Amino acid sequence: MQFHVNGFVPGDPDVHPAAPGRRRPGDPLPDTVDVLIAGSGPAGLCLAAQLARVPGIRTMLVEPKLAPMEKGQADGISVRSMEMFQAFGFGEKVMRESVWINETTFWAPGADAALARVARVQDVPDGISEMPHVLINQARVHDMFLDLMRRSPTRLEPDYGLKVVDLAIDTAAAEYPVTVTLEHTAPDREGQRATLRANYVVGCDGARSAVRGAIGGALHGDAAHQAWGVMDVLATTDFPDWRMKSFVRSKDEGILMVLPREGGHLVRLYVELDALGEHERVADRGMGAADIIAKAQRIFRPFALDVKEVVWWSIYEIGHRLTDKFDDVPAAQVATRAPRVMLAGDACHTHSPKAGQGMNVSMGDTFNLGWKLISVLTGRADAALLHSYSGERRAAAQGLVEFDHKWARVVGARSEDDAADGLPRVAREFVANLPFTCGLTIQYERSALTGAPTHQHLAAGLPIGKRFHSAPVVRLADAKPMHLGHCIEADARFRLFVFAPAGDTGGRGGAVAALCDWLEHDAASPLRRHTAPGEDVDAVIDVRAVFPQDFRALEYGAMPTLLRPRVGRYGLTDYEKVFCADTKRGEDVFALRGIDRAAGCIVVVRPDQYVGHVLPLAAREELAAYFAAILRVRT
Incomplete structure (x- = not known):
């Protein structure tokens, strides 16, 4: 992890400086918020933890219960969720505590x-x-999200004893178009109501979701x-x-x-x-x-x-049920208005616990949504980006419901007469479905966020639309062995991994240097077009390079300046942008992930850890077009 970037700060580096003007526990309810989250289950907390990191976003999380969960409910954490926890910074803690x-x-x-x-x-x-597949009390997962929220700049905490009972959307209003009616649940205030207005509302309030009901949604199945x-x-x-x-x-x-x-x-x-x-x-x-x-x-x-x-x-x-849509916009109005109310978790899909996917898919919903809300609320992207949430996550939930329906029948079968290859049917099906239960089969369809597979052969082991499969590397500046995917944090930034071709050492005249020079200086570069004045060069798109050589064969000082960027108020050098294959341990990232060693390539990774595109190193126009379809011009 990196800290001290804007000056020396003693103490726990996970505790961020508090943002001015933040709301404190016990303060009166606000009149307006940017995002209101209904429900502090895994989906709600995963979303809140992302939003809490952004000082300029005013988030409120309401929960009908009067205190945090202590025991019960879900327990299984898939390897995909563990990869996500790593991005939040508490994957190792979960591994230590869990079975x-x-x-x-x-x-x-x-x-x-x-x-x-x-x-x-x-x-x-x-x-x-x-990452391993682990089991841990759901309440501990909640605790870790809550701790992260308390340490974030906004010091966000849930408002316990409040629930959403109704909402109304003024589609003509540009600011705070959603009027939300809240009701107190604490014994001394039970039934008392209050209203506030929000730019966005996210219903993570379970299978009996009041938010879903307010936008006319229903579970079918x-x-x-x-x-x-x-x-x-x-x-x-x-x-x-x-x-x-x-x-x-x-x-x-x-x-x-x-x-x-x-x-x-x-x-x-x-x-x-x-x-x-x-x-x-x-x-x-x-x-x-x-x-x-x-x-x-x-x-x-x-x-x-x-x-x-x-x-x-x-x-x-x-029960195996699914809503028609995960947001409030009718299909006929998608071209004319953006979503203001969205659903996540059990509010839009329910299923049995046998496959251990409920909590995992619910967190996957809001990990997908979080960076999109941040991008819109900070001005990086147009509100139309939010349409992609329902499109991507409903398809993922549909796959889960279909799998869960099939798996429930297999588990409940009364006979093992069809045993084959020494395995009964339930064991055979279990083995066949392991990638699914690990959470690794989701592949988003082609869209503005998911490019065409024209150049997929350049990185055959990193399929476009699937999660970025990490691999061991060595960081050049300090020779640290690590996993490449672990430099992806839950911070709403895109990652652009530049895999160098054989023989390229990063110096002038090479393909990596030429690309970095274009990215850093050319007016058509997505870094120049989509990074606001005054922001660090990696504030929106974080560029990192991976070389096939042993780290001793390269010189850090010879790397392009984009890979040695000056960041923060002091202009300190970021030394963590360049990696090499781990030749000492024989774990070659190029071989493991099918990277074309002769040609190299660019792999674009979305903020939610999914591969957005694979392109040749010289594909300047295609790279610029990918980001232009997602992000606003901010120069």
Whole structure:
């Protein structure tokens, strides 16, 4: 990480200087805000954490509950979410606190009807990510976002005890067109209402979203009419795989899933309960924790299960539902107005927890939205950019709902008669779907943000529209081994990775120097066109170079000035723009990611870590056109 850029600052470098005029806890409700976020679940907090970093954006986060979450709900963190956490700066903390899922085991009745382990598979395929698949209490994820918000310039904190009950949009108003009605939920103020106006409202308020209802949205889909129980327990058992992620199917009692939790002792169980009638709800059965425990004990037989403490439990129905659109603009009006109200997370898609994607996809929604809102509110992009949110994330959610529907049927299958290659069907399907459950199959379709694959062959291992797959490198200035993707922070900037061709050492006459000279000095350069006067040269588009040579074969001082930029009020040199292949450890980024070693290339990475374009080093006009379609001219 970098700090002291604008002068020496003692103490914790993660605590940013407080912005003047910020709102403090306990202050009266404001009359206007730039962004109102409804709901402080994973989607709401992921968005708030991004917006909190920008001093000029006034954000308010309202939450009906009276205090932060402490336990329960989601637990699985996909490798894609871990990559995102790395961008926020708390990926390593999550890795230290969480339990890593390394193997998944499958249990089914053997020849004598007793449970037997029928398969075990590696949970995360080799080489798919530098990050693990982990399990951790959702409340701890909330804590980490909340800590980041408190340390950000705006010192943003949720307003607990407030919920959105209604909103109205004045489509003719240029400023603060959304009037929001809030209602207090604290016992001493319950039912009291207040209004404020916002430029944008984001509904992260769950499956019963008031924001969704206010813009006429609805969830469409179906239910499997099956009750499931979930509980976090401290227990003793002789089941051998108590600390493994396990699928257990009994002969006559149904199925359950074992998910070890952080701390070495806590375990979560997902337990199949009763089938429900066509119009029956879980609440009609009056089931409780004792019913979940009893059913789990029957499924586990002949293994014993003695529950010492139930930390948290819930009973739910499986549902697979999706909204028509993730914003307030009807299809017929897309060309004439930009979104003002958007939905994220369970407010626009719901599904079962079996694939472990709910929290992950919800955070993916607002990681996609956050940089776009920042770009619009800071004047870097036109409001039309916000249309891309619904287009990109609804397609991603549609894929999740379809996968979840299929996976729920596989997990709930009563027979393993179709075993093949030594694996039962559920294990076979699990292996086939690992890239999906890792969160790595999303590929955004071609758009202004996602270029044509004309030059994809130059970086075959970095598909356009998919997340940027990091690889080991060595930083030239200090010989530090690191992952290239870890220089991507959640700061709303584009990254432009320049992969040098063989023989190029960065000096004059080479392709890298020529490109950098154009980027830094030519009036047609996207850096010149889209960076505002007074901003650092990398404030909007962060250019970094990667060379195929060993770091000892290059001289930092010979690099183009764009790769040794002067930044901050003192004009200090940024020494972290140049990288080399890690030849000492034999981890060649060019080979690992299919980079054309002879030609080199440019890889554009969006602020949400997805590859926006792959271009030749000489493709000046194409590069300028890509950014011109997204960003405003600000010179």
